[in-house]
Amino acid sequence: MNNERRRLLIGALGSIGLIGTSRVYATAEEVETAIKAIAGDAQIQQGALTLNAPEIAENGNSVPISVSVDSSMTSDSYVESVAIFADANPTPQVITFHFTENSGEAYAATRMRLATTQNVVAIAKMNDGSVFTDTKNVKVTIGGCGG
Amino acid sequence: MSKPRIKVPKKASAGDIIIIKALVSHNMESGQRKDDDGNTIPREIINKFECFFNDSPVFSCDIDPAVASNPFLEFRAKVEESGVFKFAWTDDNGTIIEAEKSIEVA
Numbered sequence: 001m002n003n004e005r006r007r008l009l010i011g012a013l014g015s016i017g018l019i020g021t022s023r024v025y026a027t028a029e030e031v032e033t034a035i036k037a038i039a040g041d042a043q044i045q046q047g048a049l050t051l052n053a054p055e056i057a058e059n060g061n062s063v064p065i066s067v068s069v070d071s072s073m074t075s076d077s078y079v080e081s082v083a084i085f086a087d088a089n090p091t092p093q094v095i096t097f098h099f100t101e102n103s104g105e106a107y108a109a110t111r112m113r114l115a116t117t118q119n120v121v122a123i124a125k126m127n128d129g130s131v132f133t134d135t136k137n138v139k140v141t142i143g144g145c146g147g
Numbered sequence: 148m149s150k151p152r153i154k155v156p157k158k159a160s161a162g163d164i165i166i167i168k169a170l171v172s173h174n175m176e177s178g179q180r181k182d183d184d185g186n187t188i189p190r191e192i193i194n195k196f197e198c199f200f201n202d203s204p205v206f207s208c209d210i211d212p213a214v215a216s217n218p219f220l221e222f223r224a225k226v227e228e229s230g231v232f233k234f235a236w237t238d239d240n241g242t243i244i245e246a247e248k249s250i251e252v253a
Contacts, residue, residue: 062215073225086213090179093211097222102205104164104225110208111215113177144215145179 025115026092031085034092035123038083039131044123049082049132051122057114060144066109067097069124069132079106080125088118090145113144153234155248161227163252167198167206170219171236171244177212193218193244195237201230226252 035044048070057063069079078101084094097108106124114120117139124132151171159165171193178190190212197207206222224232229252236244 066221089213090177091211091213094213095211096209098207098209100204100206102200102203102225103223105223107221107223108206108208109219109221111219113213113215145177 025088025090026086028087028119031087031092031119031121034083034085035121035133038081038123038125040129042129042131044131044133046134047132049122049124049134051084051120051134051136053120053136053138055137056139056141058141060114060116060140060142062111062144063114063138063140064109064111065120066107067122067124067134069106071106071126073099073101073104073106075101076127078103078127080127082106082108082122082124084112085121085123086112086114086118087121089113089115094120114138114140115143115145116140151234151236151244151246153232153246153248155232155250158251158253159226161252162225164223164225165250166221167224167232168219168221169196169198169234170217172217173236173238175212175214175216175218179212191239193236194239195235196220197235197237198222198224199233200224200226201228202233205232226250228252 050068052066067082071079079099081098083096085092094112099106119137121135154168176191180188198205205224232248234246
């Protein structure tokens with residue numbers, strides 16, 4: 001390996017390190033702010049919403065999650081939306097599901113990316129304005145944001 | 148762009164809540180990754196998915212880069228009559244991928 005190439009390589013490695021440490025991740029506060037924006041003045045309750053996520057995800061590139069909400073899903077009483085947040089990904093937003101009375105049941109599943117071990121937070125908003133939340137901590141063996 | 152893969156039962160009884168699964172092949176480039184020269188690879192994801200039954204909305208979602216590549220979605224729909232489900236995925240670049248599935252409701 002010649003000197004020029006070695007210098008470039010060291011430089012490149014150095015800059016990767018720099019990017020690694022200076023990259024801004026989402027924080028629990030950001031997630032809290034986003035949740036407050038959805039909840040407004042409503043009291044955030046536990047119970048009706050269940051978030052399913054694995055305890056340990058071997059591959060952070062594709063982590064199966066699902067949400068379900070106890071609701072009759074009629075035109076009088078239905079779930080408007082369920083939003084998912086992750087508190088240590090580069091950005092906290094993951095996905096927002098919108099339901100209608102044609103949904104029949106407030107259930108949705110997808111696969112998400114997790115950069116590292118962190119909390120996944122779901123927040124459900126009902127048509128009467130009430131708000132429910134559920135949180136799961138997922139341990140990630142290999143991060144899913146590619147660096 | 149490849150054809151989306153969608154599972155909708157062919158038949159159901161009126162009032163049934165059916166399971167729908169939908170997957171479309173897409174890189175979901177997050178905008179976080181860098182190429183070999185250290186330049187950020189620009190974000191290009193599917194940012195929206197919508198499902199309609201006989202033109203009335205059933206389910207939709209706003210998608211962020213934290214959704215895995217080849218985005219998979221599973222959800223429910225209540226069917227009272229025969230008809231057609233329409234599905235639409237919106238790409239950051241403006242392309243809309245569309246698909247349809249019909250169901251016979253007895």
